[in-house]
Amino acid sequence: MAYKFDFGAIVPHWELLVDGVILTTELTVIGAVIGVGLGIMGAWARASRAPVISQIVGIYVELIRNTPFLVQLFFIFFGLPALGVKLSEFQAAVLAMIVNLGAYSTEIVRAGILAIPQGQIEAAQSLAMNRVQIFRYVVLLPALKKIWPALSSQIVIVMLGSSVCSQIAAEELTFGANYIQAINFRAFEVYFVVTGLYLVMSILLRMGLKVLGNFLFERRRHV
Amino acid sequence: MSEFTLWDIVYNLLLAARWTVLLSLTAFVLGGLVGLLLLMVRTAGNPWVVRLVRAYVELFQGTPLLMQLFIVFFGLPLIGLDVSPWVAATLGLTLFTSAFLTEIWRGCVESVGKGQWEASASLGMNFTQQMRYIVLPQALRIAIPPTVGFSVQVVKGTAVASIIGFVELTKAGTMITNATYAPFTVYGCVAVMYFLICYPLSLFARHLEGKFRNVAR
Structure with a gap:
């Protein structure tokens, strides 16, 4: 029996896919902004001279980096209500992405900070800059510039990873795909098209992050 | 309804964890072989082959692992092959692993x-x-060192295979949760078991990195 492909069967449901793309984008943008922010704070804590905080952050990083995102998501969505923390599907998905990206970006930003030569910090001190100024202008910005490509790849990985959020019924792109194939039984066609959508999204995201990197770091060179 | 003690939960999860380990090993070994083959043909330097391998890598690095598994799981039956979740998960993860390893x-x-x-x-x-x-x-x-480091990604990737119905650690966690209504304990235990598999690999990778850096100096 030869199978007849019918990609037309997806067309009537195109709005579900658009909704999914929008929600996946929202998840990614919120997760990336807060997650990277968390990562910068984590890296600062790791670099600081407070050993207890540094160790706590270290444990957080190792715990997250050595467990699957799907399990983290299930733990947050199904497990936390036992502690009285009830989250909606969207909130749980965003929180899982923030916590996940926070750990990875802590390590990435830390690597950038460690690559800053000690002499630069001493030079800034001799210019009487205070600690916050030094961290912001002398350590963080050059460090971020250095690790921006690695950070960008990690953000793309987190965006792609968000497809498992369909498992807690967060209505992102994969959820839309599951929904459509449950209506028209065209599983292969639907997933094929959605895979293409993800590919386009990841290429666009990577390009967008490159432009953002240029905007953030190149222009300040002469300031 | 049966009573589950903490030991019952851990014992059943440990049984399922064997499948996580087996799937990880299979995908890693087969993916490594395919990756090596791709590396050879790519290095040999026919420009069309180079382009093809680059597209292959881009495809697997630019799409979610879940979609790759879905396409294998729902696609192969269309050409007349009957695939179990185990075969689909192995094949999907092998392709995924080969793309990343060949690039590394x-x-x-x-x-x-x-x-x-x-x-x-x-x-x-x-x-x-x-x-x-x-x-x-x-x-x-x-x-x-980076290859050992990537093995952690493979182990974590096997969790996604639970979604196409392969009963490994994560799927077992979901099933036990449905029986015990104790998601906090069960998913906590699941996370700990993944950690116990992955953390030694991470440490080993870091140790090798340090060793190599010393040799290079």
């Missing part, structure tokens, strides 16, 4: 100096001999 190893092969290629060519070695005796032994040393 490409960087390692490229870091071997051009002079090494030229010198071995001047000794009359053909491509296979150059790879076998000159380039791969040098590239291998650089390749081991």
Whole structure:
């Protein structure tokens, strides 16, 4: 029996896919902004001279980096209500992405900070800059510039990873795909098209992050 | 309804964890073989093959693992192959692993100096001999730490196979949760078990990195 492909069967449901793309984008943008922010704070804590905080952050990083995102998501969505923390599907998905990206970006930003030569910090001190100024202008910005490509790849990985959020019924792109194939039984066609959508999204995201990197770091060179 | 003690939960999860380990090992070994094959044909340098391998890598790095598994799981039956979740998960994860490993190893092969290629060519070695005796032994040393590091990604990737119905650690966690209504404990235990598998691998990768850095200096 030869199978007849019918990609037309997806067309009537195109709005579900658009909704999914929008929600996946929202998840990614919120997760990336807060997650990277968390990562910068984590890296600062790791670099600081407070050993207890540094160790706590270290444990957080190792715990997250050595467990699957799907399990983290299930733990947050199904497990936390036992502690009285009830989250909606969207909130749980965003929180899982923030916590996940926070750990990875802590390590990435830390690597950038460690690559800053000690002499630069001493030079800034001799210019009487205070600690916050030094961290912001002398350590963080050059460090971020250095690790921006690695950070960008990690953000793309987190965006792609968000497809498992369909498992807690967060209505992102994969959820839309599951929904459509449950209506028209065209599983292969639907997933094929959605895979293409993800590919386009990841290429666009990577390009967008490159432009953002240029905007953030190149222009300040002469300031 | 049966009563589950904490020991019952842990025991059943441990049984399921065997499948996580088995799937990880299978995908890693098969993916490594396919990745090595791709590396060889890519290094051999036919521009069309290079482009094709690059597209392959881009495809697997630019789409979610879940979609790759879905396409294998729902796609193969269309060409008349009946696939179980185990076969689909193995095949999907093997392709995924091969794409990442071939990309990691490409960087390692490229870091071997051009002079090494030229010198071995001047000794009359053909491509296979150059790879076998000159380039791969040098590239291998650089390749081991990131390869071990990537094995952690493979183990974590197997969790996604639970979604196409393969009963491994995560799926077992979901099933036990449905029976016990104790998601906090069960998913906590699941996370701990993944950690116990992955953390030693992470530490080993870091140890190898440090070792290699000392050798290089």
